[in-house]
Amino acid sequence: MDSTATASVPRSRPLATPPASSAGAERGATLIDIKDLDFYYGAKQALFDINLQIPDKRVTAFIGPSGCGKSTLLRCLNRMNDLIDGTSVKRGAIKIRNVDIYGRDVDPIELRKRVGMVFQKSNPFPKSIYENITYGLRIQGVKNKTRLDEVVEKSLRGAALWDEVKDRLHESGLGLSGGQQQRLCIARTIAVEPEVILMDEPCSALDPIATAKVEELIHELKKQFTIIIVTHSMQQAARCSDQTAFFYMGKLIEFDATHNIFMNPKNPQTEAYVSGRFG
């Protein structure tokens, strides 16, 4: 539908329109458009012909049995797979705001500023909480102390962590509990104000209370960010996502509103999976 527009994309076009106009963009309109995607690790194909439209400012969940390619697809979206030798997108395209992110005029560094990522294993840097949050901005050359202070407070509040850590901003981020560490990583990600936040099983190492906090947070975050979350927990997908994609063996089996996937799946494989009969 939008494919005609790509040819005329100017070289310097930003991956995201400025916040002012994006606020005006229709909520739920397609932000990420994945078309006919085939992805390979060396000679091994990991994704087969994926077609998926991910809407703006919504939570999209990726579910499926282990090894079905959820993480692989997620890492395609901010080109983290580029870091692995021999990976390639052999066919198809991923467009974010109509820009082909694997196109030659896209710098993965700029892309990752707009498409942030929270990892399965929380990875706060062995620096102070303050330094963790400001890392992304300092990388971009921001030095202004007031600005940095503001961002630290805003991001920590955004990640529902401010009250717990406001008195120990200059202590190591590694001194926090597992759940706090994961929220610190989320705060660090939102500090650079991305448009999309990718989360790869962000709660798999957390206890139920910490998980509930992160889920609550996801609810808040979707007002501002488009969120894609990979999860192994059906309940989690059901609780916090607006739509769900079910993958199996590298293929997208079904993509629909979360309610439909869980209550009324069209595909028998989806039905088997969400009812817990395999995976």
Add this chain to the structure above:
Amino acid sequence: MSSPLPDSANPFAPRPTPARRLEGAVSWIFRIATYFVLACGLSIFATIFWKGSATVFRAEFPFVNTAFFTQAPETLYVFEWQGEKREMGDKEFRVFREAEAAKAAAEGRPAPVIRADSYAHSAGGIFPNVVGTVLLVVGSMTIALTLGVCAAIYLSEYARDTAAVRLIRLAILNLAGVPSIVFGLFGFGMFVIFFDWNVSLLAGWFTLAFMVLPVIITASEESLKAVPKGFREGSLALGATKWQTIRKNVLPYALPGILTSSILGIARVAGETAPIMFTAAFVISDRLPWQVEKFSDMFFQGVMALPYHIYVVSSKIPQNEYTERMQYGTAFVFLFTVGLIALTSILLRNKLRGRYKW
């Protein structure tokens, strides 16, 4: 349940099985081996300390032999004078002889003939040697760390696992096993002859640097690899470039490990004699390294160095009680200097390690 045991029976009583006897013997073998090594090490240190401290320390204030630390090595003259045995360094002896000759001339006597035994390098001190060794260590470690850390970063962060890179790794590993005399000869051929730097500080720096390079590269690469992958991914996912990631989020955490490896490097650079024998070391030099006309000359002249001095005084000079004092004194100072450098590095490393823990 089985029948109850009688009260007196102890089911856990030791039984003299072969395995039990072997257990005792084996633990003793390990223990003896360990203490044997310890005893060897201690006796070396004790000998050097005992004999060396006689040269280095003094009973009166300031309790150290200041001349030993501030003067250059000199020839020692030992002679009988008016029924008394006298020991004098070269300079002192010349002054003494002239004074006596003048005295005799004033009294109208012929100048006295002083029959003195001379012992090279047995008077004065080792100041220029300490200076030379420090210069050699600082220069070569700077070169080795710069090159080594760059190479390690390339190998661990940038290079893909190709056949060429594996070959490079193999070459580095092999280089670490090359005897130091071979590095000495290489440095001689390359820097002294081909680059025409002569026997000089510069030639010594590069020769020593090449010698420790493999150790530093291997150890630095290992410390870089020990930094969790999550730190790199987290940084890149925030839009950092590769170099920003390495500089801010990898290298600082690898630094303690790199420093540890450089401790070993320092000890080796300071201690090796063979690599500097043909490239940088002078048996004797009457000027200190900085006593030159123009600054750049400093790098193109050889220096005296502690290990080479030990080699010279213990193998190039007929052995006698006077030279022995210098041998042990130098060895003592040498061990102490290396120990001090190592200690500084360890303290620095501990400080850095406390800062970055994960």
